[in-house]
Amino acid sequence: MELITTKNILKKAQEGHYAIGAFNVENMEMVMAVISAAEEMNAPVIMQTTPSTVKYAGLDYFLANVKVAASRASVPVVMHLDHGSSFDLAAQALRAGYTSIMIDGSHESFEDNIAVSKAVVDMCKPSGVAVEAELGKVGGKEDDLDGGEGDAYTDPQEAREFVERTGVDSLAIAIGTAHGMYKGEPKLDLERLSEIREVVSVPLVLHGGSGIPDSKVQEAINRGICKVNYATELRIAFTHGVNEYLKSNPNEIDPKKYNKAGLEEVKKFVKEKIQVCGCQNKA
Numbered sequence: 001m002e003l004i005t006t007k008n009i010l011k012k013a014q015e016g017h018y019a020i021g022a023f024n025v026e027n028m029e030m031v032m033a034v035i036s037a038a039e040e041m042n043a044p045v046i047m048q049t050t051p052s053t054v055k056y057a058g059l060d061y062f063l064a065n066v067k068v069a070a071s072r073a074s075v076p077v078v079m080h081l082d083h084g085s086s087f088d089l090a091a092q093a094l095r096a097g098y099t100s101i102m103i104d105g106s107h108e109s110f111e112d113n114i115a116v117s118k119a120v121v122d123m124c125k126p127s128g129v130a131v132e133a134e135l136g137k138v139g140g141k142e143d144d145l146d147g148g149e150g151d152a153y154t155d156p157q158e159a160r161e162f163v164e165r166t167g168v169d170s171l172a173i174a175i176g177t178a179h180g181m182y183k184g185e186p187k188l189d190l191e192r193l194s195e196i197r198e199v200v201s202v203p204l205v206l207h208g209g210s211g212i213p214d215s216k217v218q219e220a221i222n223r224g225i226c227k228v229n230y231a232t233e234l235r236i237a238f239t240h241g242v243n244e245y246l247k248s249n250p251n252e253i254d255p256k257k258y259n260k261a262g263l264e265e266v267k268k269f270v271k272e273k274i275q276v277c278g279c280q281n282k283a
């Protein structure tokens with residue numbers, strides 16, 4: 001299938017009270033793993049790359065991988081720019097052919113965040129590419145993205161105003177999740193999520209899904225989350241698979257062999273999370 005945008009699949013998820021899993025991919029085997037998992041689960045799937053992944057190989061390189069994977073797949077696939085750090089990067093991703101774009105102005109003032117998010121919405125509108133923005137700060141560290149302490153939770157009334165003034169298609173909110181892995185049990189402000197849901201009509205996005213107990217993610221989905229981002233745990237799964245393989249086969253020099261072991265671990269993880277999101281058989 002051709003790549004699609006996030007608009008319809010997130011709307012359907014919102015109506016059906018489930019979420020779409022969004023998985024950060026960083027090499028060809030991770031792309032293969034995510035596609036294979038989505039096909040086995042008959043689930044729509046979002047693949048995404050951060051600016052640091054984009055810097056590593058270029059937008060076109062990752063997009064080409066995902067396009068080929070999608071063209072062979074029987075399930076809908078989205079290629080999404082995760083944490084687009086500037087208007088320019090968003091424009092480059094749009095031009096390259098990404099089908100969904102996040103502009104992250106959450107480090108800016110409220111007004112500046114609105115300005116840059118609205119500019120990206122206006123740019124993407126003619127092509128129908130959906131735009132995700134972020135209000136409030138998701139803490140923690142992921143690549144060169146540093147949300148710091150992330151104590152700036154999303155204010156419901158600000159969220160309402162933000163969505164109205166920018167026209168974004170979906171909104172990432174800060175309710176206590178963080179990027180990277182958690183030190184202790186993460187405390188999610190689910191009441192705040194419900195308050196935001198009451199006043200904001202567009203699909204809501206949960207960042208920092210790695211390390212949140214599945215039951216908490218499901219409660220967040222019940223309260224209106226329609227997209228859950230997973231990144232760190234895919235890295236852990238891939239690296240674990242490769243490490244274990246090389247431990248038992250220390251003389252192996254064929255990257256296809258040990259990368260395949262990483263692929264299998266990522267695939268297992270993604271299948272589990274598709275189940276947690278409830279999007280199996282929603283393709």
Ligand SMILES: [Zn+2]
Nearest residue numbers: 138207208229
């Ligand atoms: Zn994020």
